[in-house]
Amino acid sequence: MTTAALRVEPGLPLIGNLLEFRRDRLGFQMRVADSGITRTRIAWRTVYIVTDHELAHEVLVEKDDAFIKGPGLSVVAKPLLGEGLLTAEKDFHRRSRKLLAPAFTPKRMAGYGAVMADRAVAHAAQVRPGAMIDIAERMMATTLDIVGRTLFDADLAGDARAVGDALTEAMEYVLAAVLSAVPLGWPTPRRKRGMAAIAQLDEIVLRIIAERRAAGGDRGDVLSTILAARDDDGTGFTDRHVRDEIMTLMLAGHETTANLLAWVWYALATEPAAQARLDAELAEVLGGRPPTYEDLPRLPVTLAILEEALRLYPPAHTIARQADRDVAIGGVPIAKGAIVTVSVAAMQRRAAYWDEPLAFRLERFLGGDRKARRVGYLPFGAGPRVCIGNHFALVEAQLILAAWAQRFHFRLAQPAPVALEPLMTLRPKGGVWVEPIAR
Numbered sequence: 001m002t003t004a005a006l007r008v009e010p011g012l013p014l015i016g017n018l019l020e021f022r023r024d025r026l027g028f029q030m031r032v033a034d035s036g037i038t039r040t041r042i043a044w045r046t047v048y049i050v051t052d053h054e055l056a057h058e059v060l061v062e063k064d065d066a067f068i069k070g071p072g073l074s075v076v077a078k079p080l081l082g083e084g085l086l087t088a089e090k091d092f093h094r095r096s097r098k099l100l101a102p103a104f105t106p107k108r109m110a111g112y113g114a115v116m117a118d119r120a121v122a123h124a125a126q127v128r129p130g131a132m133i134d135i136a137e138r139m140m141a142t143t144l145d146i147v148g149r150t151l152f153d154a155d156l157a158g159d160a161r162a163v164g165d166a167l168t169e170a171m172e173y174v175l176a177a178v179l180s181a182v183p184l185g186w187p188t189p190r191r192k193r194g195m196a197a198i199a200q201l202d203e204i205v206l207r208i209i210a211e212r213r214a215a216g217g218d219r220g221d222v223l224s225t226i227l228a229a230r231d232d233d234g235t236g237f238t239d240r241h242v243r244d245e246i247m248t249l250m251l252a253g254h255e256t257t258a259n260l261l262a263w264v265w266y267a268l269a270t271e272p273a274a275q276a277r278l279d280a281e282l283a284e285v286l287g288g289r290p291p292t293y294e295d296l297p298r299l300p301v302t303l304a305i306l307e308e309a310l311r312l313y314p315p316a317h318t319i320a321r322q323a324d325r326d327v328a329i330g331g332v333p334i335a336k337g338a339i340v341t342v343s344v345a346a347m348q349r350r351a352a353y354w355d356e357p358l359a360f361r362l363e364r365f366l367g368g369d370r371k372a373r374r375v376g377y378l379p380f381g382a383g384p385r386v387c388i389g390n391h392f393a394l395v396e397a398q399l400i401l402a403a404w405a406q407r408f409h410f411r412l413a414q415p416a417p418v419a420l421e422p423l424m425t426l427r428p429k430g431g432v433w434v435e436p437i438a439r
């Protein structure tokens with residue numbers, strides 16, 4: 001194998017590229033993207049930025065066993081996520097992934113699809129034409145509702161509000177801790193609130209698990225499959241492990257999908273041609289009735305809008321790993337302990353992979369060779385840790401997009417462009433303020 005050309009960005013003495021990284025992390029990744037692999041230094045840490053498709057595959061697929069998760073998520077988010085799938089490593093991860101697989105089969109998805117369609121319509125019905133809304137916030141409420149109901153069915157009815165508020169508080173704490181200079185464990189007011197929120201979530205989720213174990217039976221939700229799952233030796237999940245997986249799915253499942261949809265509404269408000277194609281498809285296939293799970297294969301434009309938004313605005317903008325041993329990527333030696341980040345956002349805007357990369361173009365995902373379109377495209381990651389909720393997210397987003405677009409057009413009520421804010425997920429900075437116009 002030939003060795004990839006490594007770009008080196010040493011930065012300033014001591015702090016390296018810390019300032020530029022803090023000021024504009026995505027801009028930094030995009031500036032170096034054409035190099036494929038770049039070595040930087042963020043304070044004392046060596047950090048590689050990978051934007052080459054083949055090298056990304058080497059990290060995520062071929063040499064996955066040489067890496068563990070980056071410290072941001074695995075250390076800071078531990079009190080919230082425990083040993084859930086997002087943070088679990090090695091054999092424990094492999095076992096959990098196998099045990100969770102039955103929750104995401106096509107048959108289960110059809111059941112979740114019915115819940116998603118129902119909730120998508122119910123949330124759209126709360127929108128009042130003419131009154132400005134932050135559609136990013138509305139998408140967050142809709143996906144939180146859906147994730148709650150598909151994870152633990154009606155059990156959540158009385159607790160939905162408490163879970164929603166506590167999850168938001170806990171996530172804000174985790175996010176602040178990732179970005180903060182204050183050492184972990186310091187009793188700041190935010191940390192105290194975050195820990196209290198996690199304790200409250202624990203109480204509710206562990207109570208639901210106990211009730212469910214006592215009642216038995218399949219309620220069609222994710223929790224039912226988790227409680228029924230058994231290893232080859234007959235063992236299943238402990239209560240603590242069930243709790244960790246539920247927290248992980250709530251966290252991984254709702255904000256990502258909500259942000260994808262926020263970007264979709266922004267893109268549609270600024271791309272009349274895409275909006276017109278969507279209107280035509282919905283009119284032809286649905287003719288005014290609400291969308292169902294069974295309709296989805298006949299809504300390719302709706303899907304292409306999501307896929308193109310995932311390219312330009314990938315919610316999981318960066319996939320981070322830490323080398324667990326010395327390893328070579330593209331022939332470039334990576335020392336144990338170094339951080340390797342696959343910059344999905346920068347890769348997906350590279351001219352090497354996409355014509356006119358900044359243009360929003362549905363044609364990229366309509367017709368033709370689907371496989372060719374996957375080069376330089378990793379919105380759900382790849383390899384053994386590829387997003388387990390990939391199909392779940394697309395079904396959910398397609399149903400919400402169809403149900404809402406059927407009732408409204410959204411006029412952008414703020415100046416474009418909306419800035420990208422790369423927090424845990426890629427958010428539209430300040431939200432996306434729109435005026436709903438009834439159709």
Ligand code: HEM
Binds near residue numbers: 253314316380386392
């Ligand atoms: C548009 C929405 C979504 C995007 C863009 C997204 C993206 C990703 C990406 C890139 C990864 C890989 C992370 C890595 O390799 O470090 C991942 C992992 C994961 N996602 Fe998603 N995700 C989405 C929705 C969901 C949903 C709806 C669920 C659950 C219902 C979910 C659950 C998970 C879990 C549990 C993992 C960890 C998988 C593992 O390590 O084995 N995600 N997601």
